[in-house]
Amino acid sequence: MIYRETGQFKSSYASDQAIFPIVQDRVLVLLGIAAAFVVPPLVANEYWLQAVLIPLLIYALAAIGLNLLTGYAGQVSLGTGGFMAVGAYSAFKFATSFPWLNIIVVFLLSGLIAAAVGLVFGVPSLRIKGFYLAVATLAAQFFLVWLFNKVPWFVNYASSGTITAPTRTLLGVMVTGPQASAEARYLVALGLVAVFALVAKNLVRGRVGRSWMAIRDRDIAAEIIGVRPMRTKLLAFGISSFYCGVAGAEFVFLYLGSAETLAFDINLSFLVLFMVIIGGLGSVLGSFLGAGFIVLVPIFLTNAPHLIGLPLPVALQKQIELMVFGALIIFFLIVEPNGLARLWQIAKEKLRLWPFPH
Amino acid sequence: MPGAVAEEIAAPGTMTGARPEPLLRVEGISVHFGAVQALSDVSLDIQRGEVVAIIGPNGAGKTTLLNVISGFYHPQRGRIIFDGEDRTDLKPFEVAELGIARTFQNVALFKGMTVLDNIMTGRLLKMRGHFLLDAIYWGPARRQELAHRAAVERVIDFLEIQAIRKTPAGRLPYGLQKRVELARALAAEPQLLLLDEPMAGMNVEEKEDMCRFVLDVHDEFGTTIALIEHDMSVVMDISDRVVVLDYGRKIAEGVPDAVRADPAVIDAYLGVAHD
Amino acid sequence: MIELLRSVLVAPFADMAGNLTFLTEVLFGGVAAGLMYSLVALGFVLIFKASGVFNFAQGVMVLFSALTLVGLMEKGVPVPIALALTLLAMVALAFVIERVVLRPLVNQEPIILFMATIGLNFFLEGFGEMAWGANVKKLDVGIPDTSFIVHGVQVNRLELTAALTAAVLVGILAVFFQRTKIGRALRAVADDHEAALSIGIPLKTIWVVVWSVAGLVALVAGIMWGAKSGVQFSLSLIALKSLPVLILGGFTSVPGAIAGGLIIGVGEKLGEVYWGPLVGGAIENWFAYVLALAFLLLRPQGLFGERIIERV
Numbered sequence: 001m002i003y004r005e006t007g008q009f010k011s012s013y014a015s016d017q018a019i020f021p022i023v024q025d026r027v028l029v030l031l032g033i034a035a036a037f038v039v040p041p042l043v044a045n046e047y048w049l050q051a052v053l054i055p056l057l058i059y060a061l062a063a064i065g066l067n068l069l070t071g072y073a074g075q076v077s078l079g080t081g082g083f084m085a086v087g088a089y090s091a092f093k094f095a096t097s098f099p100w101l102n103i104i105v106v107f108l109l110s111g112l113i114a115a116a117v118g119l120v121f122g123v124p125s126l127r128i129k130g131f132y133l134a135v136a137t138l139a140a141q142f143f144l145v146w147l148f149n150k151v152p153w154f155v156n157y158a159s160s161g162t163i164t165a166p167t168r169t170l171l172g173v174m175v176t177g178p179q180a181s182a183e184a185r186y187l188v189a190l191g192l193v194a195v196f197a198l199v200a201k202n203l204v205r206g207r208v209g210r211s212w213m214a215i216r217d218r219d220i221a222a223e224i225i226g227v228r229p230m231r232t233k234l235l236a237f238g239i240s241s242f243y244c245g246v247a248g249a250e251f252v253f254l255y256l257g258s259a260e261t262l263a264f265d266i267n268l269s270f271l272v273l274f275m276v277i278i279g280g281l282g283s284v285l286g287s288f289l290g291a292g293f294i295v296l297v298p299i300f301l302t303n304a305p306h307l308i309g310l311p312l313p314v315a316l317q318k319q320i321e322l323m324v325f326g327a328l329i330i331f332f333l334i335v336e337p338n339g340l341a342r343l344w345q346i347a348k349e350k351l352r353l354w355p356f357p358h
Numbered sequence: 359m360p361g362a363v364a365e366e367i368a369a370p371g372t373m374t375g376a377r378p379e380p381l382l383r384v385e386g387i388s389v390h391f392g393a394v395q396a397l398s399d400v401s402l403d404i405q406r407g408e409v410v411a412i413i414g415p416n417g418a419g420k421t422t423l424l425n426v427i428s429g430f431y432h433p434q435r436g437r438i439i440f441d442g443e444d445r446t447d448l449k450p451f452e453v454a455e456l457g458i459a460r461t462f463q464n465v466a467l468f469k470g471m472t473v474l475d476n477i478m479t480g481r482l483l484k485m486r487g488h489f490l491l492d493a494i495y496w497g498p499a500r501r502q503e504l505a506h507r508a509a510v511e512r513v514i515d516f517l518e519i520q521a522i523r524k525t526p527a528g529r530l531p532y533g534l535q536k537r538v539e540l541a542r543a544l545a546a547e548p549q550l551l552l553l554d555e556p557m558a559g560m561n562v563e564e565k566e567d568m569c570r571f572v573l574d575v576h577d578e579f580g581t582t583i584a585l586i587e588h589d590m591s592v593v594m595d596i597s598d599r600v601v602v603l604d605y606g607r608k609i610a611e612g613v614p615d616a617v618r619a620d621p622a623v624i625d626a627y628l629g630v631a632h633d
Numbered sequence: 634m635i636e637l638l639r640s641v642l643v644a645p646f647a648d649m650a651g652n653l654t655f656l657t658e659v660l661f662g663g664v665a666a667g668l669m670y671s672l673v674a675l676g677f678v679l680i681f682k683a684s685g686v687f688n689f690a691q692g693v694m695v696l697f698s699a700l701t702l703v704g705l706m707e708k709g710v711p712v713p714i715a716l717a718l719t720l721l722a723m724v725a726l727a728f729v730i731e732r733v734v735l736r737p738l739v740n741q742e743p744i745i746l747f748m749a750t751i752g753l754n755f756f757l758e759g760f761g762e763m764a765w766g767a768n769v770k771k772l773d774v775g776i777p778d779t780s781f782i783v784h785g786v787q788v789n790r791l792e793l794t795a796a797l798t799a800a801v802l803v804g805i806l807a808v809f810f811q812r813t814k815i816g817r818a819l820r821a822v823a824d825d826h827e828a829a830l831s832i833g834i835p836l837k838t839i840w841v842v843v844w845s846v847a848g849l850v851a852l853v854a855g856i857m858w859g860a861k862s863g864v865q866f867s868l869s870l871i872a873l874k875s876l877p878v879l880i881l882g883g884f885t886s887v888p889g890a891i892a893g894g895l896i897i898g899v900g901e902k903l904g905e906v907y908w909g910p911l912v913g914g915a916i917e918n919w920f921a922y923v924l925a926l927a928f929l930l931l932r933p934q935g936l937f938g939e940r941i942i943e944r945v
Contacts, residue, residue, distance in 0.1 A: 127929065131884075135876045135879075136926045136929060138873075138922050142918050143922070146916075266870075270755070316763060319760070322755050322756070324759075326754065329749065330733070330749050330752040330756070334749075
């Protein structure tokens with residue numbers, strides 16, 4: 001009854017094209033975003049911010065990036081980890097070489113570098129499709145990780161081979177580095193992902209999104225009706241890699257603090273792909289849901305057995321995690337290939353009709 | 359070629375005695391895939407404002423011909439001349455940008471999008487812009503989006519599909535899918551419309567509706583239309599001229615009544631053995 | 634600049650020519666590794682040929698079969714029984730996969746099935762580790778990891794056995810596909826599921842057969858790899874490298890899997906030994922993939938694959 005659309009007529013195309021055409025949705029989302037900025041810094045403890053919320057936001061950004069490429073444009077990519085690595089190492093180089101640069105600018109520049117790399121590795125997509133493309137993106141993944149391992153310039157010749165985020169401030173508050181508070185880091189991550197999620201939404205509801213989806217659904221027919229395949233695919237790779245690059249930079253600067261190339265190996269690519277599949281291919285909301293899901297499962301597995309008095313050894317927990325992820329992937333692909341986002345949509349539809357059954 | 363010149367001079371009812379330049383000229387097109395000769399030396403002209411039907415038994419090469427015109431296949435021999443210029447080697451999206459729109463034999467709608475979005479894809483070749491402006495949305499991108507939406511709504515009204523605007527294309531019944539495909543082609547405001555079996559699989563009512571729409575398109579927008587069709591009554595009703603293909607060759611051409619009575623055409627359909 | 638060109642284009646070949654014995658050893662190592670890649674790729678090809686599914690989990694099936702075998706042997710089960718039980722386990726796995734993963738997804742697009750096999754990959758990794766433990770295990774198949782000298786060239790017994798086994802297995806499989814009734818049925822299914830169904834070929838049985846055979850191939854590969862480097866996690870990463878093999882050889886060609894494997898194996902070894910030092914080594918991590926990528930750009934269907942003519 002509360003979720004009715006009656007009385008909400010759209011009198012212009014503009015209102016029909018809005019991201020949230022239904023007023024209740026719009027209000028809810030705006031309230032939600034406001035709450036996200038205000039509530040956790042006040043209420044959540046260090047653990048929740050550091051272990052759940054911050055990685056969730058960063059993974060969500062990477063998941064949006066991958067979703068744009070794979071979910072919307074239909075180009076399968078297993079190179080996400082590699083592109084995130086490009087962002088992370090670029091950010092490190094920029095931040096250490098130009099200490100006066102604003103940290104947000106550093107992130108954006110790293111994104112651009114990642115985008116350029118993404119364009120290069122996206123060129124094969126003009127000739128290759130489907131699984132072949134997935135394997136080709138593996139070349140990107142393995143090569144990039146090797147590159148950052150082998151060339152000491154990227155780690156500023158540190159013998160440990162790790163990169164560490166230097167302390168940087170924003171508006172006078174420390175946001176990166178060992179003394180930056182979890183609240184500050186959380187707010188930066190939230191701000192960035194909110195802006196980029198909006199940008200993604202804008203892209204997918206317009207010209208760009210449609211050309212991507214056309215290529216995804218029927219690439220030959222798309223070209224025949226006038227979609228330019230090269231431009232469309234390269235744009236997808238570029239923008240997606242930009243997102244993954246920024247996420248990679250945030251990964252080190254706002255979450256881990258320091259990292260080695262191991263953090264960006266193929267398992268990261270799979271992890272982000274899982275977020276996209278479980279959350280919903282072709283859905284920005286799905287990217288958030290999937291990221292949340294993947295972040296929460298290990299937390300659940302760590303804590304739940306304790307609650308029922310059955311503590312699990314760490315190794316076993318990792319193994320169960322793998323099994324759960326794998327099983328859930330299969331489950332979602334069978335039951336709801338459109339992921340959590342679709343389940344959410346179905347829930348909303350039911351809510352619209354409530355309390356009537358149909 | 360002397361024959362062509364003689365034809366031009368002899369054409370009646372034109373002011374200077376020479377025929378106006380055809381919108382589309384297919385000249386000696388031959389296409390083969392490995393050992394299979396799909397088209398052999400096919401030539402035909404389509405004048406502006408005409409409705410030409412391309413008929414022939416299954417496997418005659420009709421869709422292949424459309425694919426060549428669309429730029430999807432490139433012929434081993436021959437040329438495609440559109441609006442006076444050689445367009446044979448253009449890529450498909452370049453051909454689309456010239457003003458040739460198309461529907462497909464196996465409905466090629468984008469199943470993951472709504473009807474409205476599908477038709478909007480037809481406008482993509484007209485949408486200029488920069489992705490950065492799209493990323494911001496408010497401003498030039500939004501204005502363009504709304505302008506194109508208005509154009510698409512006109513097509514939706516024209517084809518009477520308002521009720522299914524927001525339905526995902528994959529969920530539509532076959533007849534409506536075909537209509538949406540036509541809408542997508544029309545959204546591009548083409549000069550030449552290529553229809554590949556637009557009435558296939560439809561019942562009588564749906565066929566009548568589709569015929570009406572095709573004729574309306576022709577009457578209201580003056581679009582030149584080339585359609586592949588199997589249903590003879592449809593062909594008789596709506597086409598100005600008919601071209602007949604069989605085994606990749608053109609075997610007859612002319613007004614519908616003449617072609618219907620042509621013995622070579624009858625043979626082709628009845629399956630008389632060829633030499 | 635000249636120095637750089639010389640070190641990349643001239644010096645490695647000079648090195649090769651300078652020590653032919655060593656070169657032969659490197660080549661042999663490459664062939665041996667290549668044949669093992671081929672074995673894994675073969676499992677992929679079998680499944681893809683018969684069910685159109687790109688089984689990303691093939692690599693982990695190799696690991697899983699090896700883990701099961703070693704696990705049983707560690708528990709004291711005699712080798713022949715352990716082998717039989719492992720084979721049984723792989724067949725059971727095939728049944729389960731068909732029922733739980735393949736059947737529900739039968740009408741979906743290939744990319745969905747591909748992603749499902751990625752999920753399978755992770756599930757089996759976790760399950761295998763949970764069931765048999767995560768430490769490296771030694772797999773003793775009774776062949777010593779020693780070398781003997783032939784014409785001045787050092788040949789490793791284990792590698793030789795692995796190469797021969799792989800060659801024999803490939804030969805058997807090729808005959809199986811071309812000459813036997815089941816082989817024909819498999820090819821029919823690969824060509825067109827519905828047509829095959831309509832002439833009475835039992836699809837479900839075929840799929841179980843195929844996945845079981847792939848499981849057998851995985852077991853052989855697992856034994857060979859495991860004997861050489863111990864049974865451990867990195868086995869599934871090695872198996873990941875059979876993907877470039879498939880790209881070179883085409884997804885549906887048995888001879889292609891061999892040729893692809895050999896090219897990748899030899900290419901990788903040569904690259905690592907002669908060009909690796911120029912860039913600090915460990916080229917093997919990505920060389921295969923970049924080679925496959927370069928290949929794809931020139932010939933998207935691989936060496937032996939069929940050229941796809943798209944229709945619209």
